[in-house]
Amino acid sequence: MVTAVSTPPPPPSGAIAYAGFWIRTAASLIDSVLLLIVTAPFPLLLYVLPSDSAVLLVSSLFSALIVILFWRWKQGTPGKLMFRLRIVDARSGGEPSLRQWILRYLGYFLSSLPLLLGFFWIAWDPRRQGWHDKLAGTVVIRPPSPGSTGVPS
Numbered sequence: 007m008v009t010a011v012s013t014p015p016p017p018p019s020g021a022i023a024y025a026g027f028w029i030r031t032a033a034s035l036i037d038s039v040l041l042l043i044v045t046a047p048f049p050l051l052l053y054v055l056p057s058d059s060a061v062l063l064v065s066s067l068f069s070a071l072i073v074i075l076f077w078r079w080k081q082g083t084p085g086k087l088m089f090r091l092r093i094v095d096a097r098s099g100g101e102p103s104l105r106q107w108i109l110r111y112l113g114y115f116l117s118s119l120p121l122l123l124g125f126f127w128i129a130w131d132p133r134r135q136g137w138h139d140k141l142a143g144t145v146v147i148r149p150p151s152p153g154s155t156g157v158p159s
Contacts, residue, residue: 022099024134025091025146027126033085040084041069070111077107086146096133096145106142113138 048065055061076083081092081101093110095102102110117124117137124137133145 023148025148026134027129029089033089036085037083045069074107074111091146092149093144093146096143102144110138110142110144113141
């Protein structure tokens with residue numbers, strides 16, 4: 007039997023609002039474009055570095071550094087921040103550790119391997135965690151607005 011993917015009901019007042027598949031996909035597309043703009047000059051290193059693989063390695067490490075630094079600094083990338091999303095520790099709701107950030111980034115590769123199944127997992131998981139989130143012990147949330155009471159007006 008095939009079941010439709012549905013959007014979870016809005017959380018009750020004070021509950022955690024997990025970020026769903028589509029908003030995270032939109033944030034990732036924004037991040038991909040911005041990262042491409044930042045790393046586009048790296049092919050110019052072909053004239054300095056000895057091989058294409060060295061250029062690939064340098065640009066991959068630079069991309070990882072940018073993403074992890076943004077996570078550490080703002081608990082999200084520019085795309086997530088545009089949608090008011092934050093990456094938090096799944097247990098405490100606080101800021102993840104550097105170890106969690108690194109595991110989360112490495113988890114992107116795991117999530118990508120089987121035809122992006124680890125990313126699609128976000129759509130079915132009750133806490134909207136991808137495999138990279140599960141590996142790192144993180145969740146992506148939409149925090150309440152400052153000064154909001156959580157009660158609809």
